[in-house]
Amino acid sequence: MLAKRKLGTALALLAIFHATILFAGFLAPYSYQTQDRELPFAPPTRVHWVDASGKWHARPFVYRFADDRANPGEYVTDFSIRYPIHLFDIGAPYKFAALFSARVHLFGVADPGRIFLMGTDAYGRDQFSRFLFGGQLSLLAGLLAALLSVLMGTAIGGIAGFYGGWIDEILMRGGELFLALPWLYLLFAVRAALPLHVSETQVFLLLVAVIGMIGWARPARLVRNVVLSVKEGNSVVAARGFGASDLYLFRRHILPETYSVVFTQIALLIPQYVLAEVTLSFLGLGVGEPMPSWGSLLSSLQQYYVLSSYWWMFLPAILMIPLFLTYYAAAHAAQERLKSVTL
Numbered sequence: 001m002l003a004k005r006k007l008g009t010a011l012a013l014l015a016i017f018h019a020t021i022l023f024a025g026f027l028a029p030y031s032y033q034t035q036d037r038e039l040p041f042a043p044p045t046r047v048h049w050v051d052a053s054g055k056w057h058a059r060p061f062v063y064r065f066a067d068d069r070a071n072p073g074e075y076v077t078d079f080s081i082r083y084p085i086h087l088f089d090i091g092a093p094y095k096f097a098a099l100f101s102a103r104v105h106l107f108g109v110a111d112p113g114r115i116f117l118m119g120t121d122a123y124g125r126d127q128f129s130r131f132l133f134g135g136q137l138s139l140l141a142g143l144l145a146a147l148l149s150v151l152m153g154t155a156i157g158g159i160a161g162f163y164g165g166w167i168d169e170i171l172m173r174g175g176e177l178f179l180a181l182p183w184l185y186l187l188f189a190v191r192a193a194l195p196l197h198v199s200e201t202q203v204f205l206l207l208v209a210v211i212g213m214i215g216w217a218r219p220a221r222l223v224r225n226v227v228l229s230v231k232e233g234n235s236v237v238a239a240r241g242f243g244a245s246d247l248y249l250f251r252r253h254i255l256p257e258t259y260s261v262v263f264t265q266i267a268l269l270i271p272q273y274v275l276a277e278v279t280l281s282f283l284g285l286g287v288g289e290p291m292p293s294w295g296s297l298l299s300s301l302q303q304y305y306v307l308s309s310y311w312w313m314f315l316p317a318i319l320m321i322p323l324f325l326t327y328y329a330a331a332h333a334a335q336e337r338l339k340s341v342t343l
Contacts, residue, residue: 007337010330017323021139024132025094029108029115032133033290034092036114036124039065041310042075045116052079059084062115083113119312122300131316134292138281141208141293142274146266148212149273153219154255154262160220161227162250172224175217183214183276187285200287207286211276219265223258230257260335267331271324278320294320 020027036042047060061082068074089108096102109115118127160171187210198206230236236253244252274294280286281295282302289296297316300306306313 004337007330007333010326010333013326014323014330017326018139021132021135023096024129024136025096025102026104027106028094028126028129028132029089029091029105030126030129031092031094032125032130032292034125034129036120038067039075039114039116039120039124040122041073041306041313042114042116042120042124043310044119044312044315045114046077047085047115048082051082057082057084061085062109062113064113081113083109083115085109085115118315119310121297121313122306127297127312127315130292130297131294131319134294134297134316137204137287137291138274138277138294139270141204141211141277142270142272144208145212145215145273145276146269148208149215149269150219150262150265152213152216153221153265154223154258156216157220157223158227158250158254158258161224162231162246162254164228168224172221175220178214178217181214183211184279186210186214187280200291203287207277207280211273215269215273219261219269222261222265226258226261227254230254264331264335267327267334271327274320275324 042065045062045065047062048057049060050056051061061084064078064081064083065075066078068076085107086109087107089105090103091105091108093101093103107115116126116128118131120126121130156171156175160168187207231249231254233253236249239249239253277286277293278295278298281293282298283295284299286293286295294316298313301313
């Protein structure tokens with residue numbers, strides 16, 4: 001019962017996080033490419049309920065940043081005008097859930113006011129909006145790469161365990177080769193072999209394909225072990241005695257027994273592959289500007305003055321940690337749940 005409750009909680013948290021990313025256009029106050037060149041590296045905007053004179057307001061509001069003439073590159077708060085935060089504000093157009101166009105945002109402020117919950121980058125772009133939009137690319141890359149790895153691993157591991165012999169030997173030795181491959185250097189080599197001008201879609205698919213195809217070996221080994229133990233079971237032996245084909249045996253009796261391993265591997269691989277995409281984009285090998293990803297949001301930290309002066313540029317990395325921990329908690333809870341069901 002406790003394992004079921006843990007799994008339900010983890011899945012609910014993951015559903016909330018992914019729904020937030022899916023509806024990024026609605027939740028983000030600005031487009032991911034909206035720039036305000038007058039506000040580079042602006043700190044996070046403080047939301048106020050009490051104004052400078054001590055008066056409380058029912059509607060939250062923000063103040064605008066202004067250049068600090070005494071300290072170039074710094075900002076001071078202009079307390080002369082309040083900018084109330086409006087719900088369901090009309091702003092930049094976006095695709096609602098990637099299906100149809102809309103312009104309604106959950107919140108916003110009237111021009112020339114600005115609200116930057118996570119500050120801005122070097123081009124004055126809202127980091128909070130870019131984090132939400134960037135999550136769509138990073139999470140999708142992790143999900144597709146994990147599915148590709150697990151599908152390949154299930155097919156290869158199932159064939160190796162079911163037929164055994166020289167087939168098993170060849171496939172498992174190939175798996176060891178893929179486990180030993182340094183995927184980062186392999187991607188360097190693949191990217192160097194491609195033309196300099198590659199579309200964003202091609203780069204994204206390249207990332208998914210390389211990350212996913214390199215990672216199939218570990219799921220394949222686990223699936224193979226399950227198949228080796230199941231194929232000698234009474235149900236499989238009886239079905240084989242009645243003349244069942246190999247495809248029927250694999251589809252009806254063996255494949256369902258691997259579902260626990262498959263689900264657990266997907267939950268474990270998604271955060272690993274999201275982190276892989278973040279690393280590659282951080283190094284400049286991912287999807288280029290203006291499309292955001294979590295790795296490109298962190299790429300400015302390669303510059304020492306950004307690293308030492310603008311603490312809010314670390315916020316995207318900090319916000320990824322709960323997501324990764326929740327995925328690992330879901331995988332652990334799913335494993336416990338499946339063990340309790342089979343006992």
